[in-house]
Amino acid sequence: MDNNYNNYEPIYLQIIRRICYQIFRGEYKPGDKLPSWIDAGLAFDVNHNTIARVYQELALLGIIETRRGEGSFVTDNQSRIDELHDNMRDDLISTMVMEMTQMGYSLDDINQAFSRYIDSVSEVSHY
Amino acid sequence: MDNNYNNYEPIYLQIIRRICYQIFRGEYKPGDKLPSWIDAGLAFDVNHNTIARVYQELALLGIIETRRGEGSFVTDNQSRIDELHDNMRDDLISTMVMEMTQMGYSLDDINQAFSRYIDSVSEVSHY
Amino acid sequence: MDNNYNNYEPIYLQIIRRICYQIFRGEYKPGDKLPSWIDAGLAFDVNHNTIARVYQELALLGIIETRRGEGSFVTDNQSRIDELHDNMRDDLISTMVMEMTQMGYSLDDINQAFSRYIDSVSEVSHY
Amino acid sequence: MDNNYNNYEPIYLQIIRRICYQIFRGEYKPGDKLPSWIDAGLAFDVNHNTIARVYQELALLGIIETRRGEGSFVTDNQSRIDELHDNMRDDLISTMVMEMTQMGYSLDDINQAFSRYIDSVSEVSHY
DNA sequence: GTGGTCTAGACCACC
DNA sequence: GTGGTCTAGACCACA
Numbered sequence: 001m002d003n004n005y006n007n008y009e010p011i012y013l014q015i016i017r018r019i020c021y022q023i024f025r026g027e028y029k030p031g032d033k034l035p036s037w038i039d040a041g042l043a044f045d046v047n048h049n050t051i052a053r054v055y056q057e058l059a060l061l062g063i064i065e066t067r068r069g070e071g072s073f074v075t076d077n078q079s080r081i082d083e084l085h086d087n088m089r090d091d092l093i094s095t096m097v098m099e100m101t102q103m104g105y106s107l108d109d110i111n112q113a114f115s116r117y118i119d120s121v122s123e124v125s126h127y
Numbered sequence: 128m129d130n131n132y133n134n135y136e137p138i139y140l141q142i143i144r145r146i147c148y149q150i151f152r153g154e155y156k157p158g159d160k161l162p163s164w165i166d167a168g169l170a171f172d173v174n175h176n177t178i179a180r181v182y183q184e185l186a187l188l189g190i191i192e193t194r195r196g197e198g199s200f201v202t203d204n205q206s207r208i209d210e211l212h213d214n215m216r217d218d219l220i221s222t223m224v225m226e227m228t229q230m231g232y233s234l235d236d237i238n239q240a241f242s243r244y245i246d247s248v249s250e251v252s253h254y
Numbered sequence: 255m256d257n258n259y260n261n262y263e264p265i266y267l268q269i270i271r272r273i274c275y276q277i278f279r280g281e282y283k284p285g286d287k288l289p290s291w292i293d294a295g296l297a298f299d300v301n302h303n304t305i306a307r308v309y310q311e312l313a314l315l316g317i318i319e320t321r322r323g324e325g326s327f328v329t330d331n332q333s334r335i336d337e338l339h340d341n342m343r344d345d346l347i348s349t350m351v352m353e354m355t356q357m358g359y360s361l362d363d364i365n366q367a368f369s370r371y372i373d374s375v376s377e378v379s380h381y
Numbered sequence: 382m383d384n385n386y387n388n389y390e391p392i393y394l395q396i397i398r399r400i401c402y403q404i405f406r407g408e409y410k411p412g413d414k415l416p417s418w419i420d421a422g423l424a425f426d427v428n429h430n431t432i433a434r435v436y437q438e439l440a441l442l443g444i445i446e447t448r449r450g451e452g453s454f455v456t457d458n459q460s461r462i463d464e465l466h467d468n469m470r471d472d473l474i475s476t477m478v479m480e481m482t483q484m485g486y487s488l489d490d491i492n493q494a495f496s497r498y499i500d501s502v503s504e505v506s507h508y
Numbered sequence: 509g510t511g512g513t514c515t516a517g518a519c520c521a522c523c
Numbered sequence: 524g525t526g527g528t529c530t531a532g533a534c535c536a537c538a
Binding site: 391393434448450 | 528536
Binding site: 020117 | 144147151152153212215216217220221222224226231234237238244249
């Protein structure tokens, strides 16, 4: 696992996002048990208390459930996962568009810049 | 001016971005004098020391110049402004795409989601 | 049976209360045999060791008796049951009043709020 | 300040309630600055990190606002305070009634027991 | 000086 | 062995 953390954002938020993404990508499926605090701490190279906070917030988001003495588990509620997935996606897009609008770009400008970027990335991935 | 600051990002960074955007949008033109620390502090509803830090970082970015005893001025170097403008735009797009990729979306998915969003926003703005 | 447990209180305490209430309500009568650890574990959807602890504490309260090799039985001592019943009732009331007092409510306030609540519930139950 | 903590409930929850009650009682008024982590830690006789958690949850409840580098303040939103006050009061009452119902008491029984309790307390306070 | 994060380590309750 | 709380102390970013 790649444990390079961005300095401008608290580590626990970065870990939260990573775990969400793992769930979104299906690496953890509904009902799966997550690693214990200790194990996750080792895997993410942080103190177990940091994991405690991460799991607490993930439980608050409703994407995991935590059962005393048993462990933490991905929620069985697939629709909650999908909802979060969609929300995060939409947030990313709308935030980007909003920022670019405030920068002075028109929707057309944004569209073009985005298409150019997608094209350039697609090309690369063809090799 | 809307002075609601996001809690998860240092205020000074948020102000830096706002001022950059004002310059990008042409509200401040090359050579224009920026408000004093005091005035900007009032306008942004923050301590003037925070503005001091903001101006310092903006100077470091090369988008403003601070002259002792005179004040702070938008750089005359339009190409530097354009360069920053482009960098910020590209960062926004590439960050968004990278995040969505990690969420498990393919380039196609991203493209579609983006198009849908642009369409929905365009519609609204027609009324 | 409704097996949703409150996260802020140990499950075994919640089960203890439920079983006490069943006895108070007469669903289990003095002398009745309680389900085995295994069966109760299935019914309450918890590990049978948790039931073991529950029965142990209930025995300590004197509301059940556990006889090795035979099982657990509701006490024959009806007055002990009544005593517990009264104690729990009084605890509930006095705790509530104490908390509300600390919130700044006078006895009159509490009385009114309580009456309003009882009235609103009574109305509903008439339909 | 009385710093006897109940063993059956996490200290931070007990402190949360105490501070809420102080606000409800008007000891802290809207806009008032709360003590710093350090000072509150000394006052409540706990580590400052425990206070950090307390303030975080109070902020989440919307009853206080926390400003980086400045401090924590009681919300200006009096209606939010009132709302919480009412909710907590109603929760106390409805929980009590619900529990007593599950114990097998009728609404009438509850009403009588409550009246008796109020009467006994009122008498005492007359001396 | 304030809030915010993180660590290291301890102890406990629960399962 | 797991989650949950708490401590003590450190460092940083912010105002």
